[in-house]
Amino acid sequence: MVDFVHEALLYRDDEEYLAGTVPFVRDGIAAGEPVLVAVPQRGIDLLRHALGGRAEHVEFLDMRRAGRNPGRIIPGVLAAFTDNAATTGRVRIVGEPVWPERTELEYPACVQHEAMVNTAFEDRCAWMLCPYDTANLAPEALRDAEATHPFVVEGQRRRPSAGYREPFLIADEFNRPLPSPPPDALTRRFDLDALAVTRRLVAGFAVETGLSADQVEDLVLAVNELTTNSVVHGGGFGTLLLWREGGTVVCEVRDAGRIASPMVGRRNPGASARGGYGVMLVNLLCDLVRVHTHEDGTATRVYVG
Incomplete structure (x- = not known):
């Protein structure tokens, strides 16, 4: 029982x-x-x-x-x-x-x-x-x-x-708006054709910040999952924001998609599920993940450092 x-x-x-x-x-x-x-x-x-x-x-x-x-x-x-x-x-x-x-x-x-x-x-x-x-x-x-x-x-x-x-x-x-990013945050729009360029941008930014090789790899993989989700489920494109908070790299991905359930990313969705693994992987890789989903879309912010 x-x-x-x-x-x-x-x-x-x-x-x-x-x-x-x-x-x-x-x-x-x-x-x-x-x-x-x-x-x-x-x-x-x-x-x-x-x-x-x-x-x-x-x-x-x-x-x-x-x-x-x-x-x-x-x-x-x-x-x-x-x-x-x-x-x-x-x-x-x-x-x-x-x-x-x-x-x-x-x-x-x-x-x-x-x-x-x-x-x-x-x-x-x-x-x-x-x-x-x-x-x-x-x-x-x-x-x-x-x-x-x-x-x-x-x-x-x-x-x-x-x-x-x-x-x-x-x-x-507690699905609350995220604090405003700094005005000098690096901002890039991406679509399917720009995913590889986006990965390189994130990797270079993380290396310049001083993250370890493992941290750089984790961050790039996490951002790749988020940007790919934006292309597949968030309207085909999105916006990436990058900035530093001390020795931590912060990446925010915005798109027009909505996360229907707060359980997404919190447990294994199962073999028959259509998606859900990417958000779970992001949670496992990053030091902090904050998500705000609203009528116009979703913002996912990750911290590694």
Whole structure:
């Protein structure tokens, strides 16, 4: 029987963090359930110490690295673990995608991620516990945690969330316009005949910025997927914008197409699907991906650096 549970754990300090996560992990190990802990490294260190020898039965991932791009978490962290878990039963996951140092630019994608988890895993047997630092997160982040998690855990109390909302409504609410690009952003229009030129332009710009060879390759591949999608699904042409933010290269692709579902790019669309792999690949390759789709088209902005 499918039994997906998605809970927010509200904690104020290390003691409450461990009181909520350690029994959850220990119970999973005792039941023979595969357990993933995907949290910032400090949380990993706390849990390893508290679990002692039991820690060897847990897979740990530093969420600041694995989930730096919130759009990567479902396909690259959560689904990757559940798909590879050697079990026909339930898996347990402690996942912390929202931490106090998340930027305003990253945050809307974080909330969309938490909402879409409820859709992506509705047919999977998984129990996810998502810690939220109530001492350091903004009040709106805690309200959003209630909106994206059907259940909330506070100390010894577990309750249904009074603020829980339908996932697609949350995702649409956080489909927000992107900050304006700088006035000196390099701007190029492209169509099918210009795709190769566009790839070379992006590669040269990334090299000049000082990205590593692997980063240049990832960025070029991501932009190629986006521009090809524009040609195939976005009216046959689009606009590319390029600029630097410190040592990071930012690329934005605009076209007349619309992304119908916020789940696009967040999970493997399956062998019978018509498209969807390209956006997922972009999420896996880039440090941050922000998408704004509206009546006149879609803007997808990627960050590598």
